[in-house]
Amino acid sequence: MLTQERRNLPQRPYAVPDYKISPSSASIATTNHSPSNMPRIALILGSTRTPSAGPVLAGMITSIFTPLLPADTSLTTIDLKEHPIPLYTSGAPPAGLKGDNPYPDAQTNAWSALIRSFDGFIFLTPQYNWGFPAPLKLALDALYHEWKAKPALVVSYGSHGGGKGNAQLRQVLTGLHMRLCDKFVELEFAKAHDLAGGEIEKETEEKWRAEEKRKELKQAWEVFVASFTAAA
Numbered sequence: 001m002l003t004q005e006r007r008n009l010p011q012r013p014y015a016v017p018d019y020k021i022s023p024s025s026a027s028i029a030t031t032n033h034s035p036s037n038m039p040r041i042a043l044i045l046g047s048t049r050t051p052s053a054g055p056v057l058a059g060m061i062t063s064i065f066t067p068l069l070p071a072d073t074s075l076t077t078i079d080l081k082e083h084p085i086p087l088y089t090s091g092a093p094p095a096g097l098k099g100d101n102p103y104p105d106a107q108t109n110a111w112s113a114l115i116r117s118f119d120g121f122i123f124l125t126p127q128y129n130w131g132f133p134a135p136l137k138l139a140l141d142a143l144y145h146e147w148k149a150k151p152a153l154v155v156s157y158g159s160h161g162g163g164k165g166n167a168q169l170r171q172v173l174t175g176l177h178m179r180l181c182d183k184f185v186e187l188e189f190a191k192a193h194d195l196a197g198g199e200i201e202k203e204t205e206e207k208w209r210a211e212e213k214r215k216e217l218k219q220a221w222e223v224f225v226a227s228f229t230a231a232a
């Protein structure tokens, strides 16, 4: 995991580190020094593929959102590869389970504790065959109360922007009774994009610049943060 945080009123431009993360890297380093009462936002990567475009896009998005973080909040990237959830084969539906360690296996209990520790979520997901990836569905279905009533923003990507996976995910998050951000973002790769690779080529960067995707992301972030405040 990688955490960025915003302390009270640093009016100078926020120092944004270089987020170009190697797409072959399975894990992202963590600097986790948030006090427990600090509102915490997690960006969850929907892809568990290697190489994946997800970590590079997470770096891009984090570098846009970090300077906009309200005071005393943090933004952490979660890679599902670091939190493998076993296939759902037994146990009561998570909606009927509450408290510490209510699940039959250690991995899901650890996942529960991690998700409980966050107050809002950005889902950054590709589209796979008109839906969102199965590991993300498993990670969502493994829990229930841990997600409920927390703000959620969906950003999708793909050769057509991942709109169908985006819509499917928003439906699932609504079913989990999350506070879904009205605005969502679709990032469509340029035609020349190598779908097998994890890099974002110049053509795609230029396309997104022309489409003002940075502005769109900032607008979505503002709505997300407003719903986050309303939830507090």
Ligand SMILES: Cc1cc2nc3c(=O)[nH]c(=O)nc-3n(C[C@H](O)[C@H](O)[C@H](O)COP(=O)(O)O)c2cc1C
Binding pocket: 047, 048, 049, 051, 052, 053, 054, 126, 127, 128, 129, 130, 131, 157, 158, 159, 160, 161, 162, 195, 196, 197, 198
């Ligand atoms: C199993 C699979 C299914 C895919 N299905 C779609 C699709 O339905 N629509 C689309 O635009 N791209 C599709 N793609 C292309 C992905 O959007 C593209 O490979 C993207 O980079 C995948 O994200 P990732 O690199 O983070 O895993 C698919 C890719 C994979 C691996």
